[in-house]
Amino acid sequence: MQVCTRCIYDERIPSIVFDGQGVCNYCRQTEQFESEYPTGRAGRKILDELADKIKRDGRRRDYDVVVGVSGGCDSSYLLYLAKEELGLRPLAVHFDNTWNSRIAVENIYRVTRKLKIDLYTHVVDNREYNDIFKSFFKASVPEIDTPADLGLAATHYLGARKYGLKYIFEGHSFRTEGISPPGWFYMDARYVATIQKKFGTQPIKTLPNLWLGRWLRWTILNGIKKVRPLYYIDYDKEEVKKFLSEEFDWQWYGGHHMENRTAYFTNNFHLPRKFGIDLRFCEFSALIRNGQMSREEALEKIAEPKPFDEDILAEIKKRLGFSDDQFDRIMNAPRKTYRDYKTYKSLFERLRWFFWIMYKLELVPKSFYTKYTKKYSDEELKSLTRIFDLPVPVEKAVD
């Protein structure tokens, strides 16, 4: 099996190609992103100019910018960056799907209190959320955490609208998280609505959904921009964790996306066991490209089973009302993808030219434009459904 000579992506990764030096297209794509989003002095200059513009635009408002927070490392640091380094007046915005870890909630309070930042939270009705969550299990698709991802995105816009703000900071960094291959995940509002209508027992009422019409209104009419400031800084996660603990008594919760139990369950149980998808491939490959992990260490670590806390599985079954039998049946049901349900995908493809303009105006992230509006050939579609050998081994976490 051919493995990239730089990262640990191999032939099993969808749409992968290797160049003459054996380097994969994802590494090359990251190089392109790196030149587009410089760090160091050039990156800082971009951030400072951006901060000046945000301050001018926010002059008559109570806040300058929405910062989405989860209690995780990236978003906690982003709050600090916005307030202390860039001199902005952030409003912290949090979406609560009622599955937060205790540590994450404490982290949010510790950081916002010390930095004297106001917090706007939207809490979804927990019975409704669990019903939607359950529908995604029944739909047999990989994206069971999509209601949370879209609810979070919509909540950021709702916070911005409420206070008339034009900017939303997101704590995403392609340098530490990597770029997940197209075909692994897809999400949009129509996808959520279709699945809930087909499998759910109640309508969507308190979950904010990112309907296309609303989204276009927020971005085009209201001119709300999403910005990813971490793209412009040399972001070393280990150093940041240390800094946050010392400065804010912030606590590490044990892994990427583990601040929330549905995200944890999705990444550590559902994706590897049902779909053979192991997100450590993306994360480790990103860290290698960024010089924060050696390729040898990554290959060694990826061969180890993925840790999993069985208590979370028990909680999921209990809260969603799944018997062991029902749950096993769902885990063994034939795998489906977004292409089995109604989504906006074909509309996004037809509007590719429009989203190119949106991306150039910085109204949508580049990753949205490249992944969501691309029409895949039949051959690519075949490779998109290719998955890892099942199951990726997982084992009980040692606390």
Ligand SMILES: [Zn+2]
């Ligand atoms: Zn590579």
